[in-house]
Amino acid sequence: MMKGRVLITGGAGFIGSHVTDELLNSGYAVRIIDNLNPQVHGPVKGPPDYLNPEAEFIRKDIRNIDTLRKALEDVTHVCHLAAEVGVGQSMYEIEKYTEVNTLATATLLQALVERPVEKLVVASSLSIYGEGLYQSRSGEFYTQTQRTPDQCRKGRWEIDDLNGDPLFPVPTPEQKEPSLSSVYALTKYDQEQMALIIGRTYQIPVTALRFFNTYGPRQALSNPHTGVLAIFSSRLLNDKPPLIFEDGRQKRDFVSVHDVARACRLALESPTADDQVFNIGSGSAFTILEVAEAVGRVLGKDHIVPEITDRYRAGDIRHCFADISLAENRLNYTPQVSLEQGLESLALWLDGRTADNPRFSPGGPCRQPVVQKGGAFGSGPPV
Template sequence: MKLRVLVTGGAGFIGSNLTKRLVAEGHEVTVFDSLLSQIHGKRPEVTSFLYQSVVDIAHVVVGSVTSRADIARVVPGHDVIVHLAAETGTGQSMYEIDRYVETNVGGTAKILDVLANSDHDVRKMVVASSRAIYGEGQYQSENLGTVFPLSRADQDMAAGDFEVTYPGAVLPLTLVATDESSRIQPSSVYGITKHTQESMVLTVAPTLGIAPVALRYQNVYGPGQSLTNPYTGILSIFSTLIREGKEINVFEDGLESRDFVFIDDVVDATYRAIVSNGADGLAVNVGSGIATTVTEVIAGLFQAFGKEVPVRVSGNYRLGDIRHNFAGTALAVEKLDFRSQISFREGVSRFVNWVDAQPEVGGEYESSLAEMRARKLLK
């Protein structure tokens, strides 16, 4: 059945790729996006690869989720809303607090308010959540069993001790997959807003006759990821440094890890959540289920680029960063029949091939670090 799908943030990294998949499958898509300059540049029609990829295949509406009028104008005539629009920088969220809360929480509230107080045809709402809601994630203790450590202490990291601890636990703790039943304890404003977003959608939507799904995306990467936005993740940042022949400053000891999931896999999981009812009413992890360290990321990029740059393991650290986290994926398999298909090695190769075809542009990474140092969030 042909669906009419509204994708907020539809010109973004995930949104544009999802839009292309939906259109290819025969669905009608409206892209609703503010075309934020931090992501798209000052002239999106020229500077944004992502915007250019959707403008000719979908109905594009420029507007903001912080404007109730804009939302009210764009919601009618759609069967499904995929809510991806959000401010996404974990570090930036710790000092741009009002903007993150206004966009992520306030924007979601406005969408739900419009749905609750107007006529519409929406029957499903998929919201993008994040692994950031889990904080440090799940571990096993030899003497306590399953534990969920709190954020690491500044004084410990200043002394070069980056591993997580737990009161009364015999060390070391063993990292295990963080599944959807794990404790919710975000360590950043961004994580708090994503948890609030998914909670509002999962709570309010059913009362309106709308089936909700929250997808807890892990670290998404791949072609189309911004190479200039310093808050998009280390693959983009490191790739820019490698192309410029500059040194890579590795925070902590380089052994911190994340679950990197390729964009095509994320789109596939999201598409399945849209067209099937298996995950209705649930929050579901979307990841590879594999922990990859920063050191392994650099090695993969060096191999894919066919060149290396100096690497300095500095011991710098950011307050609010987590040590490790990777997704438990059993629920995605059970409810969406979704399994990540693209290995990290293959995904990095595809990403680097795309990067090599892009013009070299200086990013804002160093200025973002200076901003965090000035606020005493980067040590």
């Protein structure tokens, strides 16, 4: 028996296409609304070939309320994933990011007030935290740390307390206050909070999921504003070394898209998840250098040594990785894919694929300010 009909906004994208598979395999009908944004999909005529043919596909823009009203007919659940997703790009395409992420979410909520559903899941992001949670040697927690441009210019990458004593990164829980340092982060926070407020007001159960760095098959290699693993893979496939900002020891939480897709289904199905936000990560932290080397290994390119550039991007954080205990307890979420397994599945998908993209070279169109240690602002690759 069909469990319900889920509308997935952005369902042709990287995460959305895996959520589509996960939900179809679990007995839901799926309707996708996606405008096939050319930055993600290229100049295509139809949906990507990886998209599950059992899903109903509507090529439309979510900024239009009439389109959304129609797409919501007979729908029981909504998974809202459509967004502009480049942190750096959001700093110079401010209007577009606000329109697609904040305003279109408002439009969706407007349509949902007229036609409520059993559950709305909305995609948020680790980026709302800014720096993750830190602890001093004596055990005191620090929630609002930030590096100064001056210390980064001197190549002092780690974070100290006011006395100059080192602070140590620890897993970041949902209660850590946001520290919004990009327009993208601001719009993701807008999305989750607006959805939660409207959900509470109109008794629409809402769950916001803060995805950490998601990777896996179907990640758009041609998009220069995509995740770091796709960028490293793209460079390696072109026999170029991954370019590493700072010293490469910054820590992140890389989560397989298969685990993220499962988390979306669990959030749609769990009443204990209503009116809450959850971190969705792998629960493990790796340095960027470790991950660049691991990508090289699985692609059979470990002879290409990652290049440490000693440059940094203004506004980049040093460390952030997830505390996933809330999702484990309330969503019954358990990450099932290790980094090695996940990278192997990425490599399988990349096998034979070309990543001929000059935009991954220094001097490409990334306009986020990049600074050389000890030097002045310049432009550089999006790592």
